[in-house]
Amino acid sequence: MSEIKTRNVSFPRYAEYNCAFKYIVEQALGCKYVMPPALTKHTMELGTKYSPDFVCTPFKTMLGSMIEALEAGADTLLMTHGLCRLGYYGELLEQILRDLGYQFEFINLSEYDMSKKKEYIRIVRRFNPRVNYARFLVQFMEGLRMTEYVDEITCEYYKNCGFGPSDGQYRRAYQDFLTAMYTAQGRADVEAGYRAAKRALQSIPLSKPQRPLRVGIVGEFYTAMDAFSNLEVEQKLADMGVEVHRWMNVTNQFLRYGSGQKNLRVKVRDLCQYEMGPTSTANIWYARECAERGYDGLVHIKSAGCTPEIDVMPVLQNISADYKIPVLYLTYDAQTSDVGLMTRLEAFYDMIDMRKKVL
Amino acid sequence: MEKQTITIGLPRALLYYRYYALWRTFFQELGMEVAVSGPTDRDILERGTALAIDEACLSLKIYLGHVAALVGRCDYILVPRVSNFGRHRSMCTRFESTPDLVRSVFRNSGQEFLSYEVDEEQKKDEAAAFLELGRALGRSPKDVRRAYKLAKKAQAAHYKARVQKYEQQYRRSGLKVLIAAHSYVIEDPYMGRPVTDYLKRVGVIPLRADMVDRDGALKHSRELSSTCKWEISREILGGIAMHRGDVDGVILLSAFPCGPDAMVNELIARRVKGVPMLNLVLDSQSGTAGVETRLESFIDIIRFQEGKL
Numbered sequence A: 001m002s003e004i005k006t007r008n009v010s011f012p013r014y015a016e017y018n019c020a021f022k023y024i025v026e027q028a029l030g031c032k033y034v035m036p037p038a039l040t041k042h043t044m045e046l047g048t049k050y051s052p053d054f055v056c057t058p059f060k061t062m063l064g065s066m067i068e069a070l071e072a073g074a075d076t077l078l079m080t081h082g083l084c085r086l087g088y089y090g091e092l093l094e095q096i097l098r099d100l101g102y103q104f105e106f107i108n109l110s111e112y113d114m115s116k117k118k119e120y121i122r123i124v125r126r127f128n129p130r131v132n133y134a135r136f137l138v139q140f141m142e143g144l145r146m147t148e149y150v151d152e153i154t155c156e157y158y159k160n161c162g163f164g165p166s167d168g169q170y171r172r173a174y175q176d177f178l179t180a181m182y183t184a185q186g187r188a189d190v191e192a193g194y195r196a197a198k199r200a201l202q203s204i205p206l207s208k209p210q211r212p213l214r215v216g217i218v219g220e221f222y223t224a225m226d227a228f229s230n231l232e233v234e235q236k237l238a239d240m241g242v243e244v245h246r247w248m249n250v251t252n253q254f255l256r257y258g259s260g261q262k263n264l265r266v267k268v269r270d271l272c273q274y275e276m277g278p279t280s281t282a283n284i285w286y287a288r289e290c291a292e293r294g295y296d297g298l299v300h301i302k303s304a305g306c307t308p309e310i311d312v313m314p315v316l317q318n319i320s321a322d323y324k325i326p327v328l329y330l331t332y333d334a335q336t337s338d339v340g341l342m343t344r345l346e347a348f349y350d351m352i353d354m355r356k357k358v359l
Numbered sequence B: 001m002e003k004q005t006i007t008i009g010l011p012r013a014l015l016y017y018r019y020y021a022l023w024r025t026f027f028q029e030l031g032m033e034v035a036v037s038g039p040t041d042r043d044i045l046e047r048g049t050a051l052a053i054d055e056a057c058l059s060l061k062i063y064l065g066h067v068a069a070l071v072g073r074c075d076y077i078l079v080p081r082v083s084n085f086g087r088h089r090s091m092c093t094r095f096e097s098t099p100d101l102v103r104s105v106f107r108n109s110g111q112e113f114l115s116y117e118v119d120e121e122q123k124k125d126e127a128a129a130f131l132e133l134g135r136a137l138g139r140s141p142k143d144v145r146r147a148y149k150l151a152k153k154a155q156a157a158h159y160k161a162r163v164q165k166y167e168q169q170y171r172r173s174g175l176k177v178l179i180a181a182h183s184y185v186i187e188d189p190y191m192g193r194p195v196t197d198y199l200k201r202v203g204v205i206p207l208r209a210d211m212v213d214r215d216g217a218l219k220h221s222r223e224l225s226s227t228c229k230w231e232i233s234r235e236i237l238g239g240i241a242m243h244r245g246d247v248d249g250v251i252l253l254s255a256f257p258c259g260p261d262a263m264v265n266e267l268i269a270r271r272v273k274g275v276p277m278l279n280l281v282l283d284s285q286s287g288t289a290g291v292e293t294r295l296e297s298f299i300d301i302i303r304f305q306e307g308k309l
Helices: A018-028 A041-050 A057-071 A086-100 A117-127 A133-163 A169-183 A187-203 A233-239 A250-255 A262-268 A280-292 A307-323 A338-358 B016-029 B042-051 B058-070 B094-105 B126-136 B141-171 B193-201 B214-224 B231-246 B259-271 B289-305
Strands: A008-010 A076-079 A105-108 A213-219 A242-246 A297-303 A327-332 B007-010 B033-036 B076-078 B081-084 B112-114 B117-119 B176-180 B205-208 B249-255 B277-282
Touching: A008 A057, A018 A133, A018 A169, A041 A057, A057 A076, A057 A086, A076 A086, A086 A105, A086 B259, A105 A117, A133 A169, A133 A187, A133 A233, A133 A242, A133 A250, A169 A187, A213 A233, A213 A280, A213 A338, A233 A242, A233 A297, A233 A338, A262 A280, A280 A297, A280 A307, A297 A307, A297 A338, A307 A327, A307 B094, A327 A338, B007 B016, B007 B058, B016 B033, B016 B141, B042 B058, B058 B094, B081 B094, B094 B112, B117 B126, B126 B141, B141 B205, B176 B193, B176 B231, B193 B205, B193 B289, B214 B231, B214 B259, B231 B259, B249 B259, B249 B289, B259 B277, B277 B289
Parallel strands: A008 A076, A076 A105, A213 A242, A213 A297, A297 A327, B007 B033, B007 B076, B076 B112, B081 B117, B176 B205, B176 B249, B249 B277
Antiparallel strands: none
16 A cells, blocks of 8 residues: 655745744645744855855745755745746755755746646645645635734734833733744634734733834835844834834735735826836835825835845835935845844934924 | 927837847837937946946946936937746846836936836737837827837847857857857947957857747757746747857856846756856946956866867
8 A cells, every 4th residue: 555655844934924834734735844943043054155146135045944944854845936036936946955965845836837726736736635625725714814813913013012011011922822823723723812812912001102103114025024034123113112014914915915916006106107026016005105194214125136126216215205204225135234233223213203303 | 390200219228139120110110210329338337326226237227327328318218118928938027117217216307208018927918018109109000010010020030130140150160158148238338248359359259148049949948947937048048058069168147136147047057067157247347357367267268178278
């Protein structure tokens, strides 16, 4: 009797979404999930060492994370497709890992025509040929719901955590929520974890001034969302006593705007006639939205070499000039230091704080 | 009353090198004049660098310099948006953003810009784009269709003649080096031209990976990379796959920091074995001495390997 072996699947670390990957791989696909170790300086060193020099930084981060996942026991790696250079990550990552001598199966979504529905079935069958489709659909949707919960709670957290009690209660409530998501085994766990977090965050008293400083975050899809990659810029800003707002996340970008963002472009037609890149429309729209809502500043986050985000910058500069809203442009590469970032954030904070008092 | 002629400005950078026969013929057939910016020089590069975001690629900096040189000299400057020609046939995202990027940078110049959009994944092909473009310029659909047809023919003939010229070079005797570069890099007088000039001066025949039958190249590109998504990179990959046996060395020539090249050239270096290879990244440096030193040593290595040194 030929036994089909259960795969040990992994996907590189990405913000706090690995809980949802884990859930989908284990509950929907019936495979094992190998959680890559949390990103560290070591991950970056590994990734940088074997990557081409001027590829965008998330490539280096993902390569490092994949090496760590393989060493943690993964035998199947998944890589996504994408509209920018991300769409070519897969083939080059696989080649580099094979040249290093690792043995694994590589499921590269760029090899599939993702506009065709039957391709999805082929992909699912590659993970597990004996998959139960009814279960798969139910659990996959639950995994997406977990993603939405993570985004919702994360959004609420960064908006308020700068004003929570000094004993770290607020942060702990968020950490507890993440733990619940990372350990969820079924729908009941997901829902219970979400509800507990919602209750906890709402019951903790906040000492927020009537007109707090508000900063909007825009930028590249990986670096703006991954706290390790952006050196926890959101937490750092929040800790100074700032409401941090970020629209960009998986829920808003993919689950609510599946194919194109035509309805976002309506409002920014005067700023850009066309789609300028994968996340450009959303970033331009949100930047202006923040400006119109009277936010005190914007932070634009990208990795070194991110072409679409470099190209959005002239538009952001115009928004900044038209609405008199300060923009802090941050570029992250594998060497960006915590201290340098802190200095720039402090200067930015002082400036928007002073403006608020004067204006 | 005589109708005033419309002048269309064509920046001599980026897609100009791919489409100039098409653009020129199209606008001239519609009774318009075409103004092309001069060859890239120090002044154009410096103006472009001042206008661009620091981290942008050298090619875009040069492009903005060319646009600046045309501002105020023509009725419209053509800045197309060319996104893709279908699945796995994309352009770098920079070609999606150029129209809006240019408009943002030059928004206070009073200059009018003209654009057309090719995005076949969104069912917008080139023929439809040109029809729309011609009609926006006030020409009848019939005239526009005719002009586009003639322009397409001119472009095909022009390209075919160039490919034939290069194909003949493969039969010449002498040291041959295949250069893998985007046309706007290798043909630019400030970027790739010094490289080809130098090679010719030392008796080496420079050949171009992208100067091959394009349909064939797209097919052959799959031998080297199965998921490469960029049209121009695939042409280059295909050219290498078709001609790697006919040359003595390969030069991967790119402009700093070209997004697609950063990845594709790494893959080429890992997959194309058995032929000497030089990875040359061009920056906005003022002299050519550094580049020439590297080329010289590369040629020496090839000659040494072949026992001719």
